[in-house]
Every structure is written in structure tokens, then in C-alpha cells.
Amino acid sequence: MPSSRKALLLTSSLAFVSIAALAPIARAALQDSPKATLDQAWQIINREYVDPDFNQVDWEQVRQTLLSPNYSSQEEAYAALREALQQLNDPYTRFMSPTEFQAFQNQTRGELVGVGMRLALDGDTETLMVVQPIENSPALEAGVQAGDLILQIDGTPTQGMTVEAAADLIRGEAGTPVQMLLQRNDTAPFVMTLTRAKIDVPVVHSAVRREGGHSVGYIRLSQFNAHSAEQMQRAITSLQSQQVDGFVLDLRNNPGGRLDQAVAIARMWISEGDIVRTVDRNGSARQIAADGTALTELPLTVLVNGNSASASEILAGALQDDHRATVVGTQTFGKALVQSVNPLGDGSGLNVTIARYFTPSGLDINHLGIAPDIVVDASEDEQKELWSHPERLGTGEDVQYSQAIEQLQSQWGNQNQPSTAQVSR
The missing domain is CATH 3.90.226.10 (2-enoyl-CoA Hydratase; Chain A, domain 1)
Structure with missing residues (x-):
């Protein structure tokens, strides 16, 4: 989408300004490390976030904390960034891994590969819950109902799991299975296996x-x-x-x-x-x-x-x-x-x-x-x-x-x- 390309250019230039200020050796090391993503994200928030006081957080100090460690993997850097964002106390300012971001873009474009369920966290129990199965989806055809609790996804317990993390587990290649442990109306939990599919999502x-x-x-x-x-x-x-x-x-x-x-x-x-x-x-x-x-x-x-x-x-x-x-x-x-x-x-x-x-x-x-x-x-x-x-x-x-x-x-x-x-x- 044109707007996405424009956003990419703007954010990339912001990261370049920050990195370019470093010495050549340090600059090359940062560009080739997970820290480049962290600095790019920090710069965007520093420039655009709605609260210029950053929820009373010293945002300059957050940058130093993010860029000081030597991360052994992108996943470790991602975890540090998510922890930093939590200090803003804003659930809508959030980081997405490449897989999560691709799924998010597919959703906003009207494209979906998965089983077709809208998810939320139950306000009382913080348990993952089906808000609504999507029409013409594997979930609806298999009998998934609004209000069903999802206790496990492919054997992984969902207690304490975010909606985004659960959606990441449920997504996958079309034609592949995903197994979920569901509970309905306080009855005994039951297993349901769904086959992922490409879903045309009429809204x-x-x-x-x-x-x-x-x-x-x-x-x-x-x-x-x-x-x-x-x-x-x-x-x-x-x-x-x-x-x-x-x-x-x-x-x-x-x-x-x-x-x-x-x-x-x-x-x-x-x-x-x-x-x-x-x-x-x-x-x-x-x-x-x-x-x-x-x-x-x-x-x-x-x-x-x-x-x-x-x-x-x-x-x-x-x-x-x-x-x-x-x-x-x-x-x-x-x-x-x-x-x-x-x-x-x-x-x-x-x-x-x-x-x-x-x-x-x-x-x-x-x-x-x-x-x-x-x-x-x-x-x-x-x-x-x-x-x-x-x-x-x-x-x-x-x-x-x-x-x-x-x-x-x-x-x-x-x-x-x-x-x-x-x-x-």
C-alpha cells in the first residue's frame, strides 16, 4: 500500500539519522545487530508518541538501556523492546515480530490464512475466548461457538497468553492442522482439530x-x-x-x-x-x-x-x-x-x-x-x-x-x- 511505503521511508530515515551520528565502526556494528531495530522503534516513539512525557518515563534513559546489552538473538532484543514499551502503559502501542506484523497487514488488507476466529481475553478470568467465528471459516464449519474458552493450542496452555501470541500460534500454512483444547459453558474440556485455510474475509x-x-x-x-x-x-x-x-x-x-x-x-x-x-x-x-x-x-x-x-x-x-x-x-x-x-x-x-x-x-x-x-x-x-x-x-x-x-x-x-x-x- 502506498501509505505503508511512505511510513517505511519515514521511519528508515529516522533510524539512519540516529545511527549515522555514531562512529563508523560503532555504526556498522549497530546496523548489523538487533539493536538497529530497537533504535528505529525508539526513534519513532520519541518523535510521534501522543504523550510527550512518555507516561513520566525517562525515554532517553530507555534508549540507553535498550542499546547497551549485546543481544544474542533477535528474539532477545524483541523481548527487551516489549518490556520497554510496557512502561508507557499503553496496550495499543505495541511491537510485532515479522510473523505477527505480516498477519496484521494481511488482516488490514482483508486477507487471512488461519481458522477464522475473533479472539479476546475474558475480563474475569483472563482466559482466551472466542468472540465470534468468522463466516465461511473452518472454525464455524467445525462448530466453534462464541464464548468458547481456548485452554490450549497445539498443547501449549493459553493462561496468561496475549491475544496476539495466541493468534500467532493458530496461524500457519493453509492445509495444516491446529489442535485446540476448548471449554464450553463450564462443561468438560474437549479437543477440536481444525485445518487452516485461506479465508476470503467479506467485512x-x-x-x-x-x-x-x-x-x-x-x-x-x-x-x-x-x-x-x-x-x-x-x-x-x-x-x-x-x-x-x-x-x-x-x-x-x-x-x-x-x-x-x-x-x-x-x-x-x-x-x-x-x-x-x-x-x-x-x-x-x-x-x-x-x-x-x-x-x-x-x-x-x-x-x-x-x-x-x-x-x-x-x-x-x-x-x-x-x-x-x-x-x-x-x-x-x-x-x-x-x-x-x-x-x-x-x-x-x-x-x-x-x-x-x-x-x-x-x-x-x-x-x-x-x-x-x-x-x-x-x-x-x-x-x-x-x-x-x-x-x-x-x-x-x-x-x-x-x-x-x-x-x-x-x-x-x-x-x-x-x-x-x-x-x-
């Missing part, structure tokens, strides 16, 4: 629903990758050609992704008004607004839940604050930080928090989330059951969707009522 799913005397365009957006906006545009255009009377946009369990895609999609729904404001470490603000290219002005309701995060919250917040849509569901996750993606010279990568964002009304939702206009809660068991059967989403078996339909019906009813001026005549 927009749409359908026409007949609700009473109206047609509803139901659109579910599962993440914001490089193809999200183009898929969303096709879905809106197709549904409008089928003469729908309104839309339900489902952002539940959408963890976010690319900011540019969130902005592009917001502009498909909002004809005028602000979308988001970002503020960098220097206090410089960038206001992003609609540009008059909205594809539809039909009534819209948006569904969110506690797993709607990041770019999902940007989109939902803009639609809510600009009075373009009614937001239905439960409180969103609360991530109001923007990251840059930085390739490093050895093929690894670094995500760095570079800005904070605010909704059009100026709301900082970090750690708070977006409050729906209409709260429609569902029990944990109901949610697990629903997301284990994607065909039930956006139907009468989906209580949050049903409330969204009620909101659309109230708007249609208001549209059918004569105005006050008409009554007076």
Missing part, C-alpha cells in the same frame, strides 16, 4: 428484510480494513436499487481498524457536519467533516455493543452527534486513540498511539464509550447463542435488531403524519 454483509409494510436494508460491518468502504458503497447502492425504506447498520462486535475507512463510510451516510477531530501530542487538531457525497438520506438506526471499538465508535459517534441516526444497543468499548502503523527494517512492525480523537460534540470517549440513545441489553448467554448463529443476526430472533426496527417504524410514522402547517389549513 460487509447485507440483506433486505421485510418488516411490516416496509423494506429494510440490513448492513453488518465486521471490521474496517482496506476494502470496507468499497464494500459498504456497493451494499448501500444495491439496497437502494431494491427500494428499501430505511437502513439498520450493525457495528456490534466490530473492533475497529483503519481511520480512513471509518471517515469514508461516515461520508456515505452524512451529507454535512463534522465526523471526528484528532489531536496530536503538540495539541494540533485536525477536523474531519462530511464532504457532501452522502449516498442516502433514508432513516438509519445503528447497532452497537461493548465490543464496538475504535473506528466503530468514530462512525457511531459521528452518526449520533450529527443527528443522522439513532444508536441502539449497549455501551461501546471506549477506545479514543489513533495509531500509526510502522514497518521496521527487519520486517517487524510497530503500532504507535499518535493522537486522541473526539466525537463531533467534543466528547472524549476513552475508557467511557458511546452511550446508545436507546439501551437494549441482552444476557451474555443470549449474545453467545446469537453470534454462534450468524444467520439469526438482523432477524426477529435478535432483540436489539427488533428495537432498531421499532425506531425506524416510528420515523416512518412521523413521515406519514401531516405537518402542523398542513393541519392548520
Whole structure:
């Protein structure tokens, strides 16, 4: 992607400036050692990290600590870098090994080789949990369900393991097996062997629903990758050609992704008004607004839940604050930080928090989330059951969707009522 190449050039030049200041012998040794990657990563954070005080950490001293040891391997250097990043107390500023970074890039590009599961850590037990099996994936076909706990991956216990580390174990060559020990609803653990495959990941799913005397365009957006906006545009255009009377946009369990895609999609729904404001470490603000290219002005309701995060919250917040849509569901996750993606010279990568964002009304939702206009809660068991059967989403078996339909019906009813001026005549 052009943006990735640009980022690579910028970060490489930063590392070169630092290394070039050294004596020739020291410079050659550093360039040929794992320290080159550490210095490159340090320079990026030193220049771009959103908090210029680095969480009250002496960042110059961190550089000395990183570059003083003689590392015996890249893995040892990677461990030192991860330890240094932990001092920032920012889970979104993170280092990725070459394998992890390649998988991350594949995800943001809409490419996936694996078994097709969205993972998270259970908030109570810190156990690895399946949030949702992806449609048309080996995981869904084998019967993996939302809420399943993953206790082992190929014999390796997952207790204390990060989501990224678990995903790294699950990924592999297409056609190869991966064995997992799962537990479901406090029953006895059971083994499931899945075969990895290349998965075409559609992130927009749409359908026409007949609700009473109206047609509803139901659109579910599962993440914001490089193809999200183009898929969303096709879905809106197709549904409008089928003469729908309104839309339900489902952002539940959408963890976010690319900011540019969130902005592009917001502009498909909002004809005028602000979308988001970002503020960098220097206090410089960038206001992003609609540009008059909205594809539809039909009534819209948006569904969110506690797993709607990041770019999902940007989109939902803009639609809510600009009075373009009614937001239905439960409180969103609360991530109001923007990251840059930085390739490093050895093929690894670094995500760095570079800005904070605010909704059009100026709301900082970090750690708070977006409050729906209409709260429609569902029990944990109901949610697990629903997301284990994607065909039930956006139907009468989906209580949050049903409330969204009620909101659309109230708007249609208001549209059918004569105005006050008409009554007076």
C-alpha cells in the first residue's frame, strides 16, 4: 500500500539519522545487530508518541538501556523492546515480530490464512475466548461457538497468553492442522482439530428484510480494513436499487481498524457536519467533516455493543452527534486513540498511539464509550447463542435488531403524519 511505503521511508530515515551520528565502526556494528531495530522503534516513539512525557518515563534513559546489552538473538532484543514499551502503559502501542506484523497487514488488507476466529481475553478470568467465528471459516464449519474458552493450542496452555501470541500460534500454512483444547459453558474440556485455510474475509454483509409494510436494508460491518468502504458503497447502492425504506447498520462486535475507512463510510451516510477531530501530542487538531457525497438520506438506526471499538465508535459517534441516526444497543468499548502503523527494517512492525480523537460534540470517549440513545441489553448467554448463529443476526430472533426496527417504524410514522402547517389549513 502506498501509505505503508511512505511510513517505511519515514521511519528508515529516522533510524539512519540516529545511527549515522555514531562512529563508523560503532555504526556498522549497530546496523548489523538487533539493536538497529530497537533504535528505529525508539526513534519513532520519541518523535510521534501522543504523550510527550512518555507516561513520566525517562525515554532517553530507555534508549540507553535498550542499546547497551549485546543481544544474542533477535528474539532477545524483541523481548527487551516489549518490556520497554510496557512502561508507557499503553496496550495499543505495541511491537510485532515479522510473523505477527505480516498477519496484521494481511488482516488490514482483508486477507487471512488461519481458522477464522475473533479472539479476546475474558475480563474475569483472563482466559482466551472466542468472540465470534468468522463466516465461511473452518472454525464455524467445525462448530466453534462464541464464548468458547481456548485452554490450549497445539498443547501449549493459553493462561496468561496475549491475544496476539495466541493468534500467532493458530496461524500457519493453509492445509495444516491446529489442535485446540476448548471449554464450553463450564462443561468438560474437549479437543477440536481444525485445518487452516485461506479465508476470503467479506467485512460487509447485507440483506433486505421485510418488516411490516416496509423494506429494510440490513448492513453488518465486521471490521474496517482496506476494502470496507468499497464494500459498504456497493451494499448501500444495491439496497437502494431494491427500494428499501430505511437502513439498520450493525457495528456490534466490530473492533475497529483503519481511520480512513471509518471517515469514508461516515461520508456515505452524512451529507454535512463534522465526523471526528484528532489531536496530536503538540495539541494540533485536525477536523474531519462530511464532504457532501452522502449516498442516502433514508432513516438509519445503528447497532452497537461493548465490543464496538475504535473506528466503530468514530462512525457511531459521528452518526449520533450529527443527528443522522439513532444508536441502539449497549455501551461501546471506549477506545479514543489513533495509531500509526510502522514497518521496521527487519520486517517487524510497530503500532504507535499518535493522537486522541473526539466525537463531533467534543466528547472524549476513552475508557467511557458511546452511550446508545436507546439501551437494549441482552444476557451474555443470549449474545453467545446469537453470534454462534450468524444467520439469526438482523432477524426477529435478535432483540436489539427488533428495537432498531421499532425506531425506524416510528420515523416512518412521523413521515406519514401531516405537518402542523398542513393541519392548520
